[in-house]
Amino acid sequence: MQIERTTLIPGTEQSLGEGNSKPFRAQVRLSTGGIITVICKRLEQHKIAAECFAALVLRGWGISTPAPCLVLAGNEVLYGSQDAAYPNLKQRLGWSDHLPDQYKEKLIVAAATLLASWSQTGVVVAADEAIHNVDRHIGQVLWDGGEPVWVDHDQSLGVADLPDRNKLALLLSACGLHNQVQTSAVSHALTLSDNGLLEAAESAAEAGTYQFAEFVANRLPALASRVVARFPQPNDLFAGLQ
Numbered sequence: 001m002q003i004e005r006t007t008l009i010p011g012t013e014q015s016l017g018e019g020n021s022k023p024f025r026a027q028v029r030l031s032t033g034g035i036i037t038v039i040c041k042r043l044e045q046h047k048i049a050a051e052c053f054a055a056l057v058l059r060g061w062g063i064s065t066p067a068p069c070l071v072l073a074g075n076e077v078l079y080g081s082q083d084a085a086y087p088n089l090k091q092r093l094g095w096s097d098h099l100p101d102q103y104k105e106k107l108i109v110a111a112a113t114l115l116a117s118w119s120q121t122g123v124v125v126a127a128d129e130a131i132h133n134v135d136r137h138i139g140q141v142l143w144d145g146g147e148p149v150w151v152d153h154d155q156s157l158g159v160a161d162l163p164d165r166n167k168l169a170l171l172l173s174a175c176g177l178h179n180q181v182q183t184s185a186v187s188h189a190l191t192l193s194d195n196g197l198l199e200a201a202e203s204a205a206e207a208g209t210y211q212f213a214e215f216v217a218n219r220l221p222a223l224a225s226r227v228v229a230r231f232p233q234p235n236d237l238f239a240g241l242q
Helices: 045-060 089-093 101-117 121-131 167-174 179-189 197-203 212-219 223-229
Strands: 004-008 024-029 035-041 068-073 076-082
Touching: 004 035, 024 068, 035 068, 045 068, 045 076, 045 121, 045 197, 045 212, 089 101, 101 167, 101 179, 121 167, 121 179, 121 212, 121 223, 167 179, 179 223, 197 212
Parallel strands: 004 068
Antiparallel strands: 004 024, 024 035, 035 076, 068 076
8 A cells, every 4th residue: 555645735734723833634645636534643754654664554454543644834854644533531531631531530430441441452552562662642543432443653664752652551550451452462563464564665755754664573573572571460479488
């Protein structure tokens, strides 16, 4: 799949009011002349590259992720993804930074409960570990009551300046809901393939994908061990007996 190169249609922008990249919804014109709606983000070039490559790889692994595109807006090149038109999980649950802490805690547990119930969560935990996505929070999961859609990968592939975390595993573990997802995540970590990595890098070459294919390929052999380490470990049965 080649990265679609599109052109922003001025006057169609609608701010989404969330995120450091100031995302907005807009209509763009395809190279074929058609018009679609996308979510645009202003990012540094290496983060646009990470978004494009990660989206192609995750789609290749069967994960519900919007198709990426490049958006020409005057002299700027923006990252775009096809608009799923869903609220994100924070919005769906009614999250607000102004809520009392006890309500936030309940919403966090509700989000974790939903995540634990979805069949794709295990493979997404493994995939996030493979691409080293350190910022998968609940605002990056779109949900309309059916199958979730997973978005925003600009904090992956070694381009992020954030702590080394797998946020899905951390959230599920903190809520005591990790057991069923851990098994699925480890199983998928053993089966994710490097097939398609080079093709994804070539497809996104226009975005400047650096050495992302090699980066992910180098993480795959030990991926199951990496995933296991993200979850609580069983207590040592012999602890305290010596």
